[in-house]
């Protein structure tokens with residue numbers, strides 16, 4: 001497994017490099033997050049031995065359980081929908097929460113972080129595809145949410161996240177990523193004091209388009225670990 005993962009990552013890195021060259025970007029501008037959801041701690045350890053250090057999980061208890069038994073120098077990212085009653089599993093362990101999708105959740109995170117005297121780095125998730133199955137702020141709601149959440153002293157908004165539309169239509173995928181980029185530019189110009197360096201977009205099926213459209217963090221599961229059972 002370790003070797004398979006090593007080979008998969010080598011291929012992915014070549015594709016990242018090619019997408020960077022096509023778009024005049026640097027390889028070092030793109031961070032690879034290995035999405036290990038549903039895979040066992042043992043598999044994550046194989047990936048760790050293959051050199052990966054940043055892992056993404058979408059279920060709070062799964063993140064907690066893996067973090068408990070795996071090496072401390074793993075950087076855990078939380079990428080799934082978060083219910084307020086599960087914040088306690090995520091905040092102590094996550095280096096970045098990609099999926100703040102409501103002001104209500106942001107408020108609860110703020111309260112929890114304040115009690116722990118912690119500052120929690122977060123991204124605002126935007127539903128750029130309009131698919132009702134997806135979480136995230138509607139694009140037209142992001143500005144108001146940003147203005148409000150930016151006042152929360154124990155949260156640090158680091159950028160935006162989106163999941164591309166579920167389609168083979170490259171143009172509509174590209175449009176969604178471009179929209180996230182444009183939104184970030186807009187927020188940045190309105191709040192020059194806040195730094196918004198992160199655009200988390202791109203999964204196994206669409207990460208090259210995402211990189212061409214400015215992604216800084218790609219979240220890959222299948223391309224690294226193979227198909228998920230559930």
Ligand SMILES: *Cc1c(COP(=O)(O)O)cnc(C)c1O
Nearest residue numbers: 035058079203204219220221222
């Ligand atoms: C599962 C998941 C991924 C990884 O998806 P793949 O298609 O397996 O690369 C990325 N982002 C989020 C939010 C996910 O839930």
